[in-house]
Amino acid sequence: MNNYAKRLILIIFLLLSVSPLAARDNKKRVALVIGNSSYRTTLYLKKPVRDALNVKLALTDLGFDVVFGIDQTKEQIEQLIRLYGEKLKGRNVVSFFYYSGVGFHSAGDDYLAPVDVDMKTEAEAVKTSVLLKTVFQENFAHESKSNIVLLDPVIRQPPGWFYATKDLPANRNGFTINPAPANTVVLLSSGLEKTVFEKCDNYTNFVVEALLKRLAGPKTELKKLLDLVGKDVEIDSEGNQKTFVVGYLKKSIYLNNGKKIIKIPDPDSLIYLVDKFRTQLKCNCGERNNAVLTGKKIIEKYAADQENKSVVEAVQKRIRAIEKEDPVCRDNSAYDRAYKTKNWPELFSVGRRIIEREGEKGIGFDVLLDLVSVGFNRMEIDKNYKFQNETLDYAQQGLKLLDAGVKTNRFGVFEPFLASDSARCWLNYTIGIIYERRLDRRLDGLQYYYRAMLYGPEKRDDPTILIKLGDYYVEQATKLIEANRKRDAGDQKADLDYRTGLAYADRGLDAFGRGLRAMRKKNAPPKTIEQFNSKLQSIYRLRFNLSADANFEEVLQYVDKLIAGPLPDPGAKVEPAVK
Numbered sequence: 001m002n003n004y005a006k007r008l009i010l011i012i013f014l015l016l017s018v019s020p021l022a023a024r025d026n027k028k029r030v031a032l033v034i035g036n037s038s039y040r041t042t043l044y045l046k047k048p049v050r051d052a053l054n055v056k057l058a059l060t061d062l063g064f065d066v067v068f069g070i071d072q073t074k075e076q077i078e079q080l081i082r083l084y085g086e087k088l089k090g091r092n093v094v095s096f097f098y099y100s101g102v103g104f105h106s107a108g109d110d111y112l113a114p115v116d117v118d119m120k121t122e123a124e125a126v127k128t129s130v131l132l133k134t135v136f137q138e139n140f141a142h143e144s145k146s147n148i149v150l151l152d153p154v155i156r157q158p159p160g161w162f163y164a165t166k167d168l169p170a171n172r173n174g175f176t177i178n179p180a181p182a183n184t185v186v187l188l189s190s191g192l193e194k195t196v197f198e199k200c201d202n203y204t205n206f207v208v209e210a211l212l213k214r215l216a217g218p219k220t221e222l223k224k225l226l227d228l229v230g231k232d233v234e235i236d237s238e239g240n241q242k243t244f245v246v247g248y249l250k251k252s253i254y255l256n257n258g259k260k261i262i263k264i265p266d267p268d269s270l271i272y273l274v275d276k277f278r279t280q281l282k283c284n285c286g287e288r289n290n291a292v293l294t295g296k297k298i299i300e301k302y303a304a305d306q307e308n309k310s311v312v313e314a315v316q317k318r319i320r321a322i323e324k325e326d327p328v329c330r331d332n333s334a335y336d337r338a339y340k341t342k343n344w345p346e347l348f349s350v351g352r353r354i355i356e357r358e359g360e361k362g363i364g365f366d367v368l369l370d371l372v373s374v375g376f377n378r379m380e381i382d383k384n385y386k387f388q389n390e391t392l393d394y395a396q397q398g399l400k401l402l403d404a405g406v407k408t409n410r411f412g413v414f415e416p417f418l419a420s421d422s423a424r425c426w427l428n429y430t431i432g433i434i435y436e437r438r439l440d441r442r443l444d445g446l447q448y449y450y451r452a453m454l455y456g457p458e459k460r461d462d463p464t465i466l467i468k469l470g471d472y473y474v475e476q477a478t479k480l481i482e483a484n485r486k487r488d489a490g491d492q493k494a495d496l497d498y499r500t501g502l503a504y505a506d507r508g509l510d511a512f513g514r515g516l517r518a519m520r521k522k523n524a525p526p527k528t529i530e531q532f533n534s535k536l537q538s539i540y541r542l543r544f545n546l547s548a549d550a551n552f553e554e555v556l557q558y559v560d561k562l563i564a565g566p567l568p569d570p571g572a573k574v575e576p577a578v579k
Contacts, residue, residue: 028093031064032055032084032135037099038071039115046282048100051152051208055098057213062255064096074114078128085136093145094253097135100205103175109133110175126144147184148222151175152207179245187226188244189233206233206241208531219258222249222413270308273298277315286329288322295319328357335367339414344378348387355558360401366413368394369403369423373415376430380574385438392434393498395427402427425456436468446472447571470511474539477504481542499576505543506577507568512536513559514567 032139035052038047049070056068067084069076088095102113108120111129118124123567132151137210153175180186189207210232214225218291230243266272273294280291293317302308331354335443351367358364375391402424429452436445446469452459459465487494516532533552540546540555 005323028090029059029064029096030079030084030087030093031059031066031098032098033059033066033068033098034072034077034080034112035070035099035114036072036102036115039102039113039117045101046279047205047208048152050096051100051205054208054212055150058212059096059098060256061135062215069090070139071575073116073126073488074324081130081135086417087249088145093146095147095253097149099149099150100152100208103132104153109175132175136184145183146251147181148249148251148253149180149184149186150189150207150211151177151186152189152205166291177246183250184247185222185226185249185357186246188246189286190241190243190300204234206445207243210236217252219256222253222255252474268301268519270298270302270305270311273301274311274315281318283328286333288325288326288410292319292322292326295322315526318372328566329565331357335413339374344374344384344387347374348390350504358403360406362408363413364408365401365408366397366410366416366468368398369408369412369417369427370415372398372418372430373412376426376433379433388434388438392431395430395434398427399424399431419456421455421460425452425454425458425557428455429454439548442472443570450570453567461514463518464513466511466515466518466558470535470539471507471513472570473504473508473511474542477501477508477542480504485545496576500541500574500576502577505539506562507574508542509536509559510562510568512539513563516559517563549566 021183030567033052035048035050035412037047037049039045051066052126053072056066062170065087067080067087071201072080074574076355078515084095084097099112101115102117104111104113104125109126111126111133113125113129118128147361173237174266177188177190187207189205191209197241210229213232214220214228220228226245228437230245232239233243277291277294277298280288282489283291283452295318298315299312299319302312304310308476331350335347336348338344342428348371350415353368372391374393375387375394379391380389402420407420411418411420411423417426428448432445432448432452435441439445449459449465449468453462454466460570480486480497484494484498484501487498512535516529516536519528536555536559537552540558
């Protein structure tokens with residue numbers, strides 16, 4: 001066999017021995033990867049840059065020529081898109097486009113927000129962002145290209161953060177991508193028209209973490225791989241995030257080859273665990289449970305490692321601080337949330353814990369005053385008496401603390417009384433209402449009403465309280481006067497009761513007289529004024545045993561003398577009047 005024949009057989013053998021995977025590897029592979037974290041306004045996203053870097057490394061391992069950029073301005077993104085387009089020229093190309101950062105929808109179009117986006121208005125945001133459609137139209141038009149797109153819009157604040165104005169409805173924060181370009185499959189990390197809440201303590205976003213895991217695993221066709229990624233995301237996010245796939249490819253594509261060439265960090269290595277621990281420490285106080293778990297894993301695995309003793313000790317110290325701080329923050333957050341959502345049972349439950357933990361000063365006292373105020377409002381507004389007993393206990397405790405000299409800046413958190421006298425006023429009034437209306441302790445209630453009138457302008461000369469006092473006094477006066485008016489001569493007890501009845505009548509005139517004065521100051525309707533006048537005349541006739549209408553000028557003169565002095569304390573002994 002001559003040399004030519006030998007070479008021909010060798011060429012045929014090599015051609016026949018090329019596997020489908022090897023043939024796949026001969027396809028041109030180009031990727032564009034962008035991650036924006038450091039927005040120049042108020043927003044900072046922790047994970048897009050890290051995620052973009054991980055995606056770049058993975059795609060490079062898989063044979064992609066990667067165009068890469070992080071924290072890109074609009075001009076820089078447009079330059080990357082042009083470079084990406086140049087590399088995509090030709091046939092039989094597999095392209096991959098990944099974007100993580102802020103994305104939004106406006107007037108039928110999707111936009112990538114560069115780090116220099118102007119967020120003042122929707123019009124400015126559109127003007128200073130990059131139209132996603134241009135990436136598709138300029139680079140994915142040729143049918144010989146198989147295009148894979150992973151869009152991972154991230155947001156750390158609730159919908160509506162994006163604009164200072166209110167012209168952006170919440171359901172327009174995410175991408176729509178409908179329909180997808182031809183021969184293009186788009187994986188949206190969180191579904192149509194939605195953005196991902198950036199969870200503070202996961203090391204990478206759920207989608208990137210799931211993608212890297214699947215790319216490092218067995219050889220899997222793209223459609224199946226994306227399905228597995230979606231299931232992983234839903235499980236890892238505990239159902240809070242679901243991916244969404246738009247479009248399809250005409251041919252089967254295998255991104256990975258099953259050889260595990262993707263470099264996944266060893267999850268048990270100290271450097272990985274410490275980096276993860278540091279990331280999780282950036283969560284807000286009260287949200288660092290995962291940091292504690294990671295820290296304890298570091299201690300468990302490396303406690304005996306003398307070379308890293310200082311690292312382990314630092315982790316131990318930080319965990320102790322977290323375990324002390326986080327319960328406080330969790331309770332404070334739960335308290336805020338319960339009040340804002342009007343979850344009153346939860347508010348009282350959390351408030352109880354805060355009071356027990358903080359004691360009688362500072363936030364503990366403020367929360368106690370809050371619970372009195374909320375309990376009072378639930379009774380008065382909602383007719384809900386579920387918290388009546390706790391409200392009564394806290395009001396009584398609050399008065400004792402004020403008498404002991406406890407101070408605070410606001411005298412409450414969400415419903416502050418702002419001043420000591422105002423707090424005393426409402427605490428007394430709250431106790432009065434519960435005693436008088438709910439516990440059938442009328443006289444006790446009247447005494448607390450009286451004390452409420454002594455503090456602050458809110459209840460001073462309150463007509464409602466004065467009427468309650470007046471009605472009570474008139475009832476006592478009527479009972480004693482009528483029972484003893486026809487007494488036997490020389491019956492000292494009857495005479496004493498009669499004169500006590502007269503004193504009660506004077507108190508009734510005093511209370512209704514103050515009520516009339518308060519009503520006149522309020523410019524009450526004439527009908528109301530007339531009712532008070534009539535009541536005063538009636539009590540005056542009882543007091544002086546008059547059968548006909550009394551001269552009203554004479555009544556007013558008598559009442560004016562009474563109200564010139566201090567308001568009598570309903571709890572004080574009633575001294576019999578002089579006949």
